[in-house]
Amino acid sequence: MQRFAELLEGLVFQPARNGKLRLIETYFREAPDPDRGYGLAALTSSLVFTQAKPALIRGLVEARVDPVLFGWSWDFVGDLAETVALIWPEEASPHPVPHLTEVVETLSTTGKVELPGVLMRWLDAMDATQRWALLKLITGELRVGVSARLAKTALANFGGVDVNEIEELWHGLAPPYLELFAWLEKRGEKPAVDGEASFRPLMLATALEEDETQGLDPADYMAEWKWDGIRVQLAARPGGQRRIFSRTGDDVGRAFPDILERMEFDAVLDGELLVVRGAEVAPFNHLQQRLNRKVVTKAMLTDYPAHVRLYDILRDGEEDLRGLGFEERRRRLEAWYARVRPERMDVSALVPFSSWEELKALREGARENGIEGLMLKRRDSPYLAGRPKGHWFKWKRGALTADTVLMYAQRGSGKRSSYYSDYTFGAWRDGALVPVGKAYFGFTDEELRQLDNWVRNHTTNRFGPVREVEPKLVLEVAFDSVHRSTRHRSGIAMRFPRVHRIRWDKPAEEADRVETLEKMVVE
Amino acid sequence: MTAMTQSTAPRSPASWLKIAPEGLCCAPGGFHIDPVQPVERAVITHGHSDHARPGHGSVLATPETIAIMQARYGDEFPTRYHALPYGEPIRLGEVSLTFAPAGHVLGSAQAALEHAGTRIVVSGDYKRRPDPTCPPFQPMPCDVFVTEATFALPVFRHPSDAHEIGRLLHSLEIFPERAHLVGTYALGKCQRVISLLRQAGYNRPIYMHGALLGLCALYERHGVPLGPLIHVTNQNKAELKGQIVLAPPSAHADRWSRALPDPVVAMASGWMRIKQRAKAGGIELPLVISDHADWDELDRTVDEVGAPEVWITHGREEALVHHLGKKGYRARALALVGFEEEGQ
Known part of the structure; x- marks a missing residue:
């Protein structure tokens, strides 16, 4: 101990x-x-x-x-x-x-x-x-700031192996992991976990900037919508293990019995977990109602029905398909789906295109719920663990922005512990500022120095590591979307807020009103 | 001085030592103890700035405390200083006063007051464990004991100093590429941490924030050797890999600390016992080193001085009142204002 x-x-x-x-x-x-x-x-x-x-x-x-x-x-x-x-x-x-x-x-x-x-x-x-x-x-919660992924990364470093190798084994092993340590210390064989519904590390995309399409030939790529849900991997064996893994390999199946009970197949699939009513994808915060729940009530299952939109197939029966190119796997996925037809699942549609301009126009035109942008996948890319460069790209829609006023700043930790680097910003409502979000990235090191300086010189109040500042500095923040939230006084919450520009020039009175942000809410 | 008008039983301890807006007032002696506002005659237990404030007409304190006050306040105020060494009684009006060591910082004293056949000991801030920088607390039998209560909750049990210093030296071994920035108060804690490091055999130079140097020199003049100390300047700041740097507690959050090589932020304080508190302050290496008595020491001290009545000031009074009441003491809280928590 x-x-x-x-x-x-x-x-x-x-x-x-x-x-x-x-x-x-x-x-x-x-x-x-x-x-x-x-x-x-x-x-x-x-x-x-x-x-x-x-x-x-x-x-x-x-x-x-x-x-x-x-x-x-x-x-x-x-x-x-x-x-x-x-x-x-x-x-x-x-x-x-x-x-x-x-x-x-x-x-x-x-x-x-x-x-x-x-x-x-x-x-x-x-x-x-x-x-x-x-x-x-x-009593359960350790709260020492270590995710399962971080612990596995340390384990990989310890044994000099790739963390994805550990992820693949992980769900077939149990404490106290004697075989695993023996293998990592080169005293034993790699533990055999085949035949289990084990996790296969996901293939992730890199971001594509607007001007980066130039070097790419449209004929080499296929496009599909990027759905705004939670990336999952479904793994099932007939009459045996059924698991829903998150992107980091956590088993989240318990929260989604409505999906689990429909996984009567022998395959490993990659897809996006969404809340879908009828044919319509609900906003992301509807899906959030279903996350991290210990008890799943009937009402939740009815009000927020879960659905998986399938992107890929990694295993079909005994056959590992990861070595095939995307186009071929896609054909296999469609064939599999036509054969098995699981409820609450469908195949993510392809978006046909012949030029980047055409695709860009399609992307800007799609203001539908649940679409974050487009995914581009090379026709010949095998399914590779991690974020390999040059295979998959996410091409997001332009972000939304708003002018907000800096209200509070908090000191960061580690290398940022002498900098006020976490910013709470607000928008106007009835002549007063209401906090609408918090951001701690998006600025350069030089801008951080300037912001820190400004905070120190305009402090009006201190609460431990937090300083309240004069409501004078306008921050243009960028964010992916706005949702209703009962947890925030403003009644709204932003997704992925970041500092886009520091508007040293703009008077605080001209910053946006909460109403303006409310109009951006996706219902 | 105002005349005694209240209806307390004549000559009871509470009739001649009581709370006034300026602080603890001893009317028959014509003085206040550690007053928070300027008064005509002040008795000062020790040099921390919440006890030793400037602007009094005259100050009675130990020679060391006077040296500290003069160093801090200079000639700014026309205060008349009267030095009274430990153990020498002095007559003030109808009261006899004697100082005894409190073991808190250099010069810290308890004030024993005798009047009308009763003895009250105002202990000021104190601790019970050995401190190489000042003489140990001396228990004095009395009728009323006035005690601090900074750490008066049973969760506060300070580990041994040697253990905590050992953790600092261990961290230095693990992270030889990082400076170790230790937050310490300028008076007392700073010199104690240096002395504890020297006791543990650490003889390398210790790097000092400029704000701490004056009191270190004063300690050395009073016979407390501190070994080699080097002033941190913009010129040498970046070269302090693997070195111990002492600075005031707020310095790690200050722009001053930026040029230090990837500092391990440490802090020496009794509050470091509470993990969430240390974490919230951005401390990576909390060192539980306190100049105040912990819960067990408060309890033991009350037993040792044997006073049937105990008055409790600044801190968590209610817990100590409750605990001592259960043990049969007449314990009550003195609602003194104006004292800061260590570490705030």
Whole structure:
């Protein structure tokens, strides 16, 4: 537990991605099997403990510490696990500090009745950092700023392999990943996971700027609409595993039972998850209602029906199709679809064209819901993991823009910790500014220096790392779309807002009104 | 001084030491302790600027505290300073006053007041663990003990200083290509961190933000050796890979820190015990090093001085009032205003 606790603590305070990677790799190098496997499982949220509810932990601490003092401490610290870790009385314990493996294995076999006694014994034996790590682990959320993808990247660095190789294996493996570590340390064979509904890393597109079409021959490419949903991979075996993977390889199937139940096929497909009513694609925020839900209600299934628009086919039965060119795979996809005809799925239509000008006109004409722009795919491109250059391009519609007023600035982290680099901006409503979004990129280093300087010289109020500034500077922000939102005071939310231009010249009174943004909302 | 008019029982401790708008007022002695507004006669427990404010008519303090105040405020105010070393009683009106070490910073003192057969000890800010830069807190038996409550919650249990300094030195080994920027208060914390580093065998030069140098020189004049210190300038700033740099707590957010080579931002403060608090402040390496007593030390100190009555000032008064009340002490909060939290 000592090593794992040190790792978590290090990660909490480490703002930089590379720093986090270094800490995790070091952990894999130094921690023994099977501890490190369980550590990896914890970082990738592959461990679930259902018994240790916050109420149980509260009960334990209130039996040891004056509940009044505990209550005030909790108010002050704000986080239950941390409060309990810090306040737990430190007395000599006859018990040794358990290893991570012991913790994980004991928790999975211990019943509700014995659990409090076990936890109490562990907490007595541990120091404050270990207690904190234990409580974070058993209550679920680690919140140390590490995604599953980052943990897998560290693992790939540790073993000197491509992270996509790990992604392909991942869903066929289980903690404590002994075979996987053995392979990465060149002590064993690559684990065999064929036959499972495992994840195949997605092929991603690079952005195409307006003038970059010149060097490309239109005859080499096929075009289709770029749908504004969530890219998914459907993987199914008849009578066996069915999975819906996100772009990063997370299994999101639980939130979409209406798709899962219709995956009665033997294939791996690439597509876009959308909410579709009748034939019409709903705006992106309708799909958001379906994300990250632990419980999927009937009403949600009726109100926000999920649909997958298919782009590609990677496996058909036993046949891996990734080596074929796009055009050929596309033919196979159409044939497969004609044969299987799964409900709630259709094939993304191709957009025929003969010249870039023609395609550009088509793109500008498409103001339909759910279309972000166009995808261009080389007819002969195999399906390659990652973002290979020169194969797939996304050609987005021009962004929307608005003139807004800078209201608050927050200091960044890591290399940006001495710069005010995160900006909250507002638009006018009834003579007052209402925050409409937040942006922290889109400017050059030089512009960042200028903005930082301006913030420091126009501060009117400070709240910790946040400064309120005089409402004087106009930021022209660009964004992909605007949606209704009940979570924001303005009632709207922007998608992908970024600072487009700093309008040093423009008086703040001439910035846009909230009404103007409301008119851009896609209903 | 205003005449005593309130209806407290005559000669009870609360009748002769009480809260006034200017701060804690001792009417029969004719003075205020650590007043927040200018007064005629002030008794100052230590040199931190929320306790030692400028503009008083006269100041009674330890020689070290007076040196600190003079260094900070110079001749700006026509204050008359009276130095009183530890352990030497002085008569002020109807009150006898003696200073004893508080172990907080150089010159920090508790004020023991005796009047009408009663002794009140105003401890100022204090800590209980050894500090190479000042003499240790000396418990004094009394009838009323006035204590601070900065860290008066049981979540505050400071780890050992050596452990925390060890973490700083360990980080220096892991990140030899990065400067280590440690936020410290100019008075006390800065010199203590330097001394702790020297105790841990770190003999290389320590790089200093200019704002910290004056008080370091003052400490050295008072017999606290700090070893080689080098002023950080625009010329040497970029060359500080793998070096320890001490600066005021806000410096990492300041433009001053920009030229430093990829600094690891550290901070030495008791508040660093709370992870979210450290994180919110952009601290990458929190060092729990405090000049205040932690919860266990507050509790132990009250037991040691044995006063049946305890008055509690600035901090989390309610928790300590509650806890001491349960232990049988007559404990109450003194609502003093104008004191800052360390680290704010």
